[in-house]
Amino acid sequence: MTDTLHTDLLRLAREAAHRAGELLRDGRPADLAVAATKSSPIDVVTEMDLAAEKLITDLISGHRPDDGFLGEEGASSEGTSGIRWVIDPLDGTVNYLYGLPTWAVSIAAELHGETVVGVVAAPMRGETYGAVRGGGAWAADARGRERVLACRPAPPMDQALVSTGFNYVTEVRSHQAEVAARLIPKLRDIRRSGSAAVDLCDVAAGRLDGYYERGLNAWDFAAGDLIAREAGALTGGRPGERPSRDLTVAGTPGVFEPLQRLLEDFGAWHD
Structure with missing residues (x-):
């Protein structure tokens, strides 16, 4: 049951991250501007952060209406299933605002407080990264070809x-x-x-x-x-x-x- 659940959560996280990444990459307006600020005047939110979070939460809720959410741009609900989605719809907002390529969509699924699935989509790199708890980590290129991830041997x-x-x-x-x-x-x-x-x-x-x-x-x-x-x-x-x-x-x-x-x-x- 748990393996099937993890597979389903991973599939949904990948779809949501992919669709949000496409929205952010292809829908970025030429006149993109700051929609709000957070901790300080230079900690910004754009209209695209908000749109990406809505896309993600709407998609996941459509498949799993009983799950909870914790999102950077305000998505917050407890849910009743034991699953909570932890979402950063646009990690690297200032990079995105300036047209720099290093930004990503980050989606994790928690089961009773423990992270069991994680997906990070970096559209400008043409890469998506993911992992299931206990199942290893992988990266996929823009054609969907996957490779296993392994950290480097430790240098001095x-x-x-x-x-x-x-x-x-x-x-x-x-x-x-x-x-x-x-x-x-x-x-x-x-x-x-x-x-x-x-x-x-x-x-x-x-x-x-x-x-x-x-x-x-x-x-x-x-x-x-x-x-x-x-x-x-x-x-x-x-x-x-x-x-x-x-x-x-x-x-x-x-x-x-x-x-x-x-x-x-x-x-x-x-x-």
């Missing part, structure tokens, strides 16, 4: 390529910049893509050795966290904790724990 820390992101609240960003400045000499380099979901999938795909960020919400990391773990990466927050707004960390085994310790030493989780 001074050869590790790590990605991060910055908050939209000025005081938090300033502290994050200080942490990054202390971390850079310990690593090969730091990258900043602008999409947490894509960064987590890049850890899964072996394109990054590690990733960390402060201030993420569940919809930012739910799908990507599962995909990274199913590809063999380790994920967490502060030592001994799960990913949270305080801190989200992912890395290939051998990089994850040293990176996590450095971030704790540098106080990455607080001002």
Whole structure:
């Protein structure tokens, strides 16, 4: 029963992510503008974020009317089935607003609070990433050809390529910049893509050795966290904790724990 349920949830997540990705890629207006702001004037929502979330929730509700939702742009309902969909309809909104290609649709399905399915569609890359809990992780190209994902063998820390992101609240960003400045000499380099979901999938795909960020919400990391773990990466927050707004960390085994310790030493989780 559970395997059948997971298969059904994955199929629905893939369809919703694909259709939302097509809407965002093909329907982006030339005069795209900010529709609202969130945590600060530079933390923006566009009309396309809202349209993509509506498409996703309408599609899923049409198939599974008893499920709950948690969405970045306001979708929130408890549901009665034990399934909750955690949705970021457009992860990387500022990239999308500026016409940069690194953005994604992120959809996860939780069963009684545990993430069991995750899908991240990155239309401008022509890639979709996915995972089922206990079933491994995969990536599919624009033609639907799939490959198994596996994170990289761990390099020495001074050869590790790590990605991060910055908050939209000025005081938090300033502290994050200080942490990054202390971390850079310990690593090969730091990258900043602008999409947490894509960064987590890049850890899964072996394109990054590690990733960390402060201030993420569940919809930012739910799908990507599962995909990274199913590809063999380790994920967490502060030592001994799960990913949270305080801190989200992912890395290939051998990089994850040293990176996590450095971030704790540098106080990455607080001002």
